[in-house]
Amino acid sequence: RLKKEKNAVILAHNYMTPDIFQLVGDFRGDSLQLAREAANVDADIIVQAGVHFMAETSKILAPEKTVLIPDTRAGCSLAASITGADVRLIKEKFPNYPVVTYVNCTAEVKAECHITCTSSNAAQVVEAIAAEWNTDTVILVPDQYLAKNVAAQTGIRVMTWPGACEVHEMFSADDVEQLREAHPGVVILAPPECPPDVLEAADFAGSTSALANYVAEESPNKVVLLTECSMSDNVASANPNVNFIRPCNLCPHMKRITLPKILDSLCEMKEEILVDPAIADRARLAVERMVNLKH
Secondary structure (H helix, E strand, O other), X not given: OHHHHHOEEEEEEOOOOHHHHHHHOOEEEOHHHHHHHXXXXXXXXXXXXXXXXXHHHHHHXXXXXXXXXXXXXXXXXXXXXXXXXXXXXXXXXXXXXXXXXXXXXXXXXXXXXXXXXXXXXXXXXXXXXXXXXXXXXXXXXXXXXXXXXXXXXXXXXEEOOOXXXXXXXXXXXXXXXXXXXXXXXXXXXXOOOOOHHHHHHOOEEOOHHHHHHHHHHHOOOEEEEOOEHHHHHHHHHXXXXXXXXXXXEOOOOHHXXXXXXHHHXXXXXXXXXXXXXXXXXXXXXXXXXXXXXXX
């Protein structure tokens, strides 16, 4: 009722609990999918059921809309690992190398980088920017594991930053081995934010949307998603014939967003996300460069 009264939509990230993801989310997906919806949807108010950098990205791509986040403490270990000042220093030290940033970062970091990427297109972005700059070296921040996995995939020299997602860095190749021993025939899926040895040991690696599509299309008998717990819950509900083994890790930041907080956010119009227009313009350019790339 409130959504209708206020012309509001709720963007529900894959890591939201099922009550949010399945019941009140108007758009569901990964952070960039949601931001694109934010830019295109005919709504005055956007409630971001996700973490702070996602709300910033929505505001960057939809500056005329009111963007709310139900809890400002919903942060991200990866986004917190690097600042705009860090990127400026990197560019001073390595002026001949392009700087790519994973979209899981603050608006200030996006504004300082040449182009953004997602986990699904990181390799293509790195290859394209390397060709554009005529260089064999690209800097990819802030996720060290995504950067290492892109380097292995492309053969391009990728310089890294020591950031990581606290959910995904906890998985190890030993975990994969133990899962295979305990559950013979299980199919193990992992996102590229996991350490490289995990991806080598897994059966398939891809973005959150790619993992969900794999389960829907391949319909494996038994499957493990090496990611955030609620992702498994949401994919499982869409694929009732698949048996999910669940050695997942909780994201404490995502779990700050709850259904009651979303209701309060709509009732009281809080907490509004604001981005300095000058920073937003430069950050938008970095995102648009990625969107406009010819792969």
